[in-house]
Amino acid sequence: MKVLILNGNPKAENESFEDYIQKLVLELKKNGHNTTVLNLKEMEINRCIGCYSCWLKTPGRCIFNDDGPTILREYLKADFVLFASPIIMGFISSLLKSVQERCLPLVLPFLYVKNDRMQHISRYEKYPAIALLLDHSEDYDQISAKIIEKVFRSSNSRKFLFTKTMNNGPEEVAYAINSI
Amino acid sequence: MQLTVFNGSPKLGKSNTELMVNGFLGGFEKTPGNGSRVFKLNQLKSVQEAISIIEDSEDILLAFPLYSYSMPAGVKELIEELEPLCGKCGNKKIGFLVQFGFREAIHARALEKYLEKVTTLLNGEYLGTIIKGGCDGLAKELNSSHTKKVLNGISDIGRVFGETGKFSRDLLDQYSKPETQTMLSRMIMKSFVKLANKYYWGAELKNNGVFEESYAQPYKSD
Ligand SMILES: Cc1cc2nc3c(=O)[nH]c(=O)nc-3n(C[C@H](O)[C@H](O)[C@H](O)COP(=O)(O)O)c2cc1C
Numbered sequence: 348m349k350v351l352i353l354n355g356n357p358k359a360e361n362e363s364f365e366d367y368i369q370k371l372v373l374e375l376k377k378n379g380h381n382t383t384v385l386n387l388k389e390m391e392i393n394r395c396i397g398c399y400s401c402w403l404k405t406p407g408r409c410i411f412n413d414d415g416p417t418i419l420r421e422y423l424k425a426d427f428v429l430f431a432s433p434i435i436m437g438f439i440s441s442l443l444k445s446v447q448e449r450c451l452p453l454v455l456p457f458l459y460v461k462n463d464r465m466q467h468i469s470r471y472e473k474y475p476a477i478a479l480l481l482d483h484s485e486d487y488d489q490i491s492a493k494i495i496e497k498v499f500r501s502s503n504s505r506k507f508l509f510t511k512t513m514n515n516g517p518e519e520v521a522y523a524i525n526s527i
Numbered sequence: 528m529q530l531t532v533f534n535g536s537p538k539l540g541k542s543n544t545e546l547m548v549n550g551f552l553g554g555f556e557k558t559p560g561n562g563s564r565v566f567k568l569n570q571l572k573s574v575q576e577a578i579s580i581i582e583d584s585e586d587i588l589l590a591f592p593l594y595s596y597s598m599p600a601g602v603k604e605l606i607e608e609l610e611p612l613c614g615k616c617g618n619k620k621i622g623f624l625v626q627f628g629f630r631e632a633i634h635a636r637a638l639e640k641y642l643e644k645v646t647t648l649l650n651g652e653y654l655g656t657i658i659k660g661g662c663d664g665l666a667k668e669l670n671s672s673h674t675k676k677v678l679n680g681i682s683d684i685g686r687v688f689g690e691t692g693k694f695s696r697d698l699l700d701q702y703s704k705p706e707t708q709t710m711l712s713r714m715i716m717k718s719f720v721k722l723a724n725k726y727y728w729g730a731e732l733k734n735n736g737v738f739e740e741s742y743a744q745p746y747k748s749d
Contacts, residue, residue, distance in 0.1 A: 394600045397538045397592070403731045407743040419746045436606050437644050438597070445600035455742065456728040458629075458720040463707035465629040465720065471744055490644060497637035501596040 350375055350524060351425035351475070352384045353418070355432035355443025359388070364433055364482055367513050371480075374521035383421060387442050390414040394445045401452035407470055408452060415449045422450070423471060427508075427527060430499065431480040437491040439481075476506040476527060483514040528692060530555060530563040531584035533577065535591030535602040537569055543665040544590050547626050550678035551588070551657075554685030561689045568601055574608045581609070586620050586692075587651075592662075593627035597638045606645055614650045621646045622654030622694055624681075628663035630716070632703035635660075655694035657684055658703040664727065 352372070356364045368384060375382040391413040400410040409415050422428060430447075432439040439447075453474070454467040479499055481492055496510045508527065511520045532552070536542035545567075552563050564580075568591075571577050581587060591602050598606070623642045625635050639656045646653040659681070665674050680702045687695045708716050732738040 394537060395594070397536065397542075397594075402728070404735050404737065406732070406737055406740045407745045416746060420748060423746055424748050436603075436610055437648065438603060438606070438641060441600045441603035441607055444595075444597070444603050447595045448600055450595070452746070456732075457724040457741075458728075460708060460713055460716045460720060463709075463713065464631045464633060465716070470742065471747060490640075494637050494641045494644070498596045501634065501637065 348380050348426045348524075348527070349424060350380045350382045351421050351428045352382070352480075353428060353430050353443065353446060354384055354386045354388075355430065355440045355446070357388050357433075357435075357440045357442045361433060361482075364431075364513070367482075367517060368431060371517040371520055374517050375524060378521055378525055380524070383425075385418060385421065387418075387446060390418070392418070392442075392445055392449065395448040395451060399456070402456040409449065411449075415446075418446060419450065419453065422453070422475065423473075425475040427524060428475045428477045429480050429524070430477060433482040433484060434486045434491055434495070437486065437488075437494070439495055474505050476508050478508045478523075479510040480520060481510065481512045483512045487512065528558075528561050528586055528689065529584075530561070530586045530588060531580060532563055532565040532588045532590060533568050533580075533605075534565060535568045535589060535599055535605070537594075537599050537601055539569075541666050542592070543626055543662045544592055544624070546665050546669075546674075546678065547624055547659070547662070547681055548588070548590050550681040551590075551624065551685035551688075554682035554687075555689040557686050558689035568605065574605055577605055578608055578612075581619075582612070585618055588622050588624060590624035590626075593625055593635050593638065596634060597641065598625075609645075609649060613648050616649040616651035619649070619651040620654050620692070621649070621651045622688075623656040624659075625656060626659045626662040626665075628660070630661045630705060631708060632658045632660060632706050654688075655696065655699055657681065657694065657699060660703075 354368050372382050372384055393411045393413050398410055401408055432443040453470055455470050457468045458465050459468055500507045509523055532548055534544045534548055536544040555561055591598055635658045642656050643653050668674050684698050732741050
């Protein structure tokens, strides 16, 4: 399976987070997964400015010629994407958040009503399943984790699978990914 | 009361958030003595400047569009930089305004919980969160009856806040409707989105000469 890890840790000093990701990658590779990690803090990622060019002027294409398009290409190639972030002030890092927003070109502007609410129609036929990996530092609490999970679950074009924290060993997370 | 307002829309030009803030302040400033300062977050020199302004303020409104079911990344960065103020904002009242494209309030409910939690982390008094969907076209359709209704509604919330120092829960609940679509309203919404797709999004794609490319998939690997 093709696995993409979006490492949203903004601080290199957070070594335990980086160590964990490395161990997880080793486990995944051991299990035969074609695994790519994108260290977002080392990439050039502008924040979305809500210009809607990707919907209305150059359909599907973001106005920024930074590393955003590379991330989206990798995203679409993957069978599974793990969004990894420390919890900072009760939520994912602004770094990982900016990537989530840059996914806007992956859907169409067009709307439809799914059950009891509006959603956007997908632009691509296939999207990876996604999951969340959060750290377990002093900022961790269950309420924050639940809120973050709810935000990720809301997005219609992605199949959300699970939330794990770094309290679960890398083998355990790799096992959960194997079971997909 | 002196209110400090931050507009967290990442847009470079006119924003729907700005219209909503102006509507709110129109009501708020009806009470003699009330005044406000408004800052556009992406026009400040640095996040630190925003932090200093917050340190100097007692009544704060943080207004922004919903971005992927939560706050825009720039607003999250501001919240991250507030970490040193955790537990130290006992003198502050903080309220939020979240507006967005989808009609139903439910899209912002997870975020609402988060905003209350952040305010608690700071030890501030949580005023509440004004939630309003269906706002994507406000700035584009200034004279429509929908825009007028949305702006009148927020002006009322501002007026009551100006008079009492509180967000009225009843007004917030009334204003954020519909929570979801009912069986009946789904039928109406289905027709509504068809029209929106054709005359709102579709028309703009046509105007820009790219209607034929609406469904392009430029990031698909070969
Ligand atoms: C990256 C991005 C993400 C968005 N996410 C949502 C969303 O999750 N739900 C929604 O209803 N609208 C969403 N919107 C639409 C905006 O919330 C809406 O257009 C808003 O009125 C923009 O406000 P502004 O003009 O003040 O920036 C999104 C827009 C952008 C650009």
